[in-house]
Structure formats: structure tokens, C-alpha cells
Amino acid sequence: MTHPSRRHFLGMAATVPLAATGALALGAGTAHAADSAYVMAYFTESTTMLEADYGLHLAVSTDGLRWMPLNQNNPVVTPTLGAGGLRDPFVLRKQDGTFVVLATDLKGTDWNRNSVYIHVWDSVDLRSFTGYRLLKLHDMTGTHSWAPEAYWDAGRGQYGILYSSVNSSGHNVIMVSYTTDFRTTSNPQVFFDPGYDVIDGNLTVGVNGVNYLYFKRNQTLVGARSTSLNPGSFTAFSTAVSHGGTEAPTVVKSLASNTWYLWGDTYTPNGVFYAWQSTDLASGTWTPLDQRLYTQPLNSKHCGIQPITQTQYNNLVARWGAPAWNRLKSYNCPARYVRHSGFLGRIEAYPFDPYPDSQWKLVPGLADSSGVSFQSVNYPSRYLRHYSYALRLDENDGTSTFAADATFYRTAGLADASWASFRSYNNPTRYIRHADYALRIDPISTATDRQDATFQVGY
Missing domain, CATH: 2.115.10.20 (Glycosyl hydrolase domain; family 43)
Known part of the structure; x- marks a missing residue:
């Protein structure tokens, strides 16, 4: 937050004063053995x-x-x-x-x-x-x-x-x-x-x-x-x-x-x-x-x-309750999250408004329920799909082509197995990746490609 004078209004935080030896400390944020x-x-x-x-x-x-x-x-x-x-x-x-x-x-x-x-x-x-x-x-x-x-x-x-x-x-x-x-x-x-x-x-x-x-x-x-x-x-x-x-x-x-x-x-x-x-x-x-x-x-x-x-x-x-939505963080640009802007998929630096542009429901794949589709939270009739290999947020028209374009298989992250990558359903040699911050599906071959195609599914 911004305050117009030098007396900035600042936030407060708790501590977890657990001593290096594992002994418990007394005070704010006191940790218990359990x-x-x-x-x-x-x-x-x-x-x-x-x-x-x-x-x-x-x-x-x-x-x-x-x-x-x-x-x-x-x-x-x-x-x-x-x-x-x-x-x-x-x-x-x-x-x-x-x-x-x-x-x-x-x-x-x-x-x-x-x-x-x-x-x-x-x-x-x-x-x-x-x-x-x-x-x-x-x-x-x-x-x-x-x-x-x-x-x-x-x-x-x-x-x-x-x-x-x-x-x-x-x-x-x-x-x-x-x-x-x-x-x-x-x-x-x-x-x-x-x-x-x-x-x-x-x-x-x-x-x-x-x-x-x-x-x-x-x-x-x-x-x-x-x-x-x-x-x-x-x-x-x-x-x-x-x-x-x-x-x-x-x-x-x-x-x-x-x-x-x-x-x-x-x-x-x-x-x-x-x-x-x-x-x-x-x-x-x-x-x-x-x-x-x-x-x-x-x-x-x-x-x-x-x-x-x-x-x-x-x-x-x-x-x-846990959130009914997720955010996706970029592996090699970790200050950036997947969002739609002008109905195009991209990664942008957090924070931004409208913030619901970065909230997604990972639903069963429209073409294969073992895959996933990315449903927009603020435009729930729209899904991320590839079109000429670029990802964009389009209305689900109910066709098999749309369902296929909007379906991806979640795999272990190509750059880090604890993260996630997403392989195209109908272009199985291609994965979602960012290029100049725009999202698209591409074949993946280099170390940079693998990093571009790796995301953390979180909140």
C-alpha cells in the first residue's frame, strides 16, 4: 500500500521462533512439537x-x-x-x-x-x-x-x-x-x-x-x-x-x-x-x-x-474449503502467471487486474476425461484452446474440433518433475509453452523449451 508521507502504514507478521536446536521458544508464533x-x-x-x-x-x-x-x-x-x-x-x-x-x-x-x-x-x-x-x-x-x-x-x-x-x-x-x-x-x-x-x-x-x-x-x-x-x-x-x-x-x-x-x-x-x-x-x-x-x-x-x-x-x-480454482506459475519466469488478456493466453507479471483473468478451473478434458481443459473463472463459457498453435480463450461451440483443441494431458514437468507440463490432445508432439510471454503449443526439444513448457499448478 502507498502512504503519502514518510510514515508508511505497514503490515504486521507473526513469527515461528523454533530454536535451531529444535527446542521450543516462547513468544509470537510459538511452535509446538506436534x-x-x-x-x-x-x-x-x-x-x-x-x-x-x-x-x-x-x-x-x-x-x-x-x-x-x-x-x-x-x-x-x-x-x-x-x-x-x-x-x-x-x-x-x-x-x-x-x-x-x-x-x-x-x-x-x-x-x-x-x-x-x-x-x-x-x-x-x-x-x-x-x-x-x-x-x-x-x-x-x-x-x-x-x-x-x-x-x-x-x-x-x-x-x-x-x-x-x-x-x-x-x-x-x-x-x-x-x-x-x-x-x-x-x-x-x-x-x-x-x-x-x-x-x-x-x-x-x-x-x-x-x-x-x-x-x-x-x-x-x-x-x-x-x-x-x-x-x-x-x-x-x-x-x-x-x-x-x-x-x-x-x-x-x-x-x-x-x-x-x-x-x-x-x-x-x-x-x-x-x-x-x-x-x-x-x-x-x-x-x-x-x-x-x-x-x-x-x-x-x-x-x-x-x-x-x-x-x-x-x-x-x-x-x-480449498479453492475451486487454480493459478499457473511459470517455471522460468516465476514472477509471471498464466492469464488471458484480450482473450489471448499469455503469462504476465503478478499482480494485475482483473485478477480473475489468472484463475482457472482444471476440469476433465472436453475430448478425453483423462485429460484436462482450462475453463476461465470470469468467462465460464470460454476455455483455453489452440488455434494455429496459439492459445486463446474461446467460447465452447460444442464441436469435436473445439473439444480436441481445448484438451491437454497433464504430465510431470519437463524441466522439473514436481511441476507440471501439458501435452496437446490432438497434436501430441506439442506442449503448452510461452514464447515472448505468449502461450502456444510447440514441439519441445531444448532445455529452454522444457523450461518454457513447465508450470506450477497452485493458488
């Missing part, structure tokens, strides 16, 4: 704000990198108090194993609207939400309570709620207010103020005795650390990372390896998530992650991530 999946909370915006929705959205993942939106990428609950909308939702698993959801009280991009409140819901399992309320964080007038995140402070026996506000010096700082029940708070104070504008504090607690706070400074993501959770004890130390203007740092620990991921979000309405990786938080250095390895939920903004069990994952999918 965890094997993740849930993400987010809101949505798109390039023309066609998909601007300021309710609570959820997605799930088994690896923390490729995400499946729930409830067809629609909100699972929508705030009705305050501004009537949310930004930057955050999910915390509390000490009793239940969840609490926090979010900024702001709908849209009315940056001049200040609120001392945040939205709060309770949930046993993220399948239902109860106790909806506004929670007051401080008494400072004329400032905001942006991007809330919570963590357990064992030494205090309380939860700390981090958020961004403007201090008496006129710049953004990370504040903290304490609570035991997420119904009342006390003792608001500055948690981190390095003397310059900072926002979006994301806390990872108890990694080999050190706590890590990532935040946004000057459109980059920077880390600070402390051996205590005392306000004022953190010192910046890391190398800054960014991909253009980047906000909303989210530190996530892999549940299957000793790898940490740092997510960041571009702050324009057409936000794109980027990820970096590290095997050592103490080093403060991050390496960009190949975009082939991760896919954000469609039009997602400013996420919060929490580890969950496989049972919780299964129950969430059963409750909210």
Missing part, C-alpha cells in the same frame, strides 16, 4: 483495488512457502466496530493453546484516521470466532495503533502487544502495552526507538537466549536483538534487505529444517511478497529465496503466520 503446518492471516488489495477487502482472510501451507487460500480467498470474519475494516491481521496461539486474532482498526487507506484501539477476536481453532471487541492500547491522542503483534513475556507473566505509534519527537516508534486477557491493557511504553522512524515490529523470542526484532526502516527490513524483553534493550545489528520499497517483516522458522525465512511485502496496493533465507539468525544476513519456491495467497497483503498441527490444518480445510 506442529507440521502453518496458517496465514492477511487482508487483500489489488492494482485497481478490485480485490480490496478489509476482513480477516486465512490461508494454509504445509511448508510455509506455498499457500492455499481458504474460503475461496474471501474473509472468514469481518469487523463491524471502529472503522469497520482491518489491516495487518496477526494470529497468536496463546499459552492455553487457543488463538487470539489482532488487527489494525483501519479500513482502506484513510491514513489520517487515528485510533487508540485494535480489533480482537478469540478462537478455539480458527474455525469460529467469538468475543469480538475493540481493545484500547494507549491514551495518546492524534496518533495510531498500527500493525499489532503479541508475544508471551514469561518473566512478566503477561502478553506484550507491540504496535507502531508516533512519539513526542514526531517519528514512529515500536510501542508495547501489556495484557493478561486481551480485554484490558496497561503500562504502554516505548519498546524500540533507535532515534529514527521505525514501524512494523516483528518479534522472535528465545532463539539460543536471544530475542530478535525485525522492523521497517526507510523501505528496508532491518533486525535488532536483545538478550532480554525489556523495553529499550534492543540494538539494531542486521544487514538491511529489500526488494524495492519493502515492509511488513515476517520471520518464519521451517518446521522441517534449520532454515529461517524472512518475508517482506511491497507497500503499494499491488503488494508482492518476497522472501529471504538464513540458517543463522545471529548472523543478521539473508539470501534472496528463489521465487519458484514460494507463492503468496492471491492479492494478499501484510501477513501474520502461525504454526499449527496437521489436525488443525485438516480441520481448517474441512471448515473453509
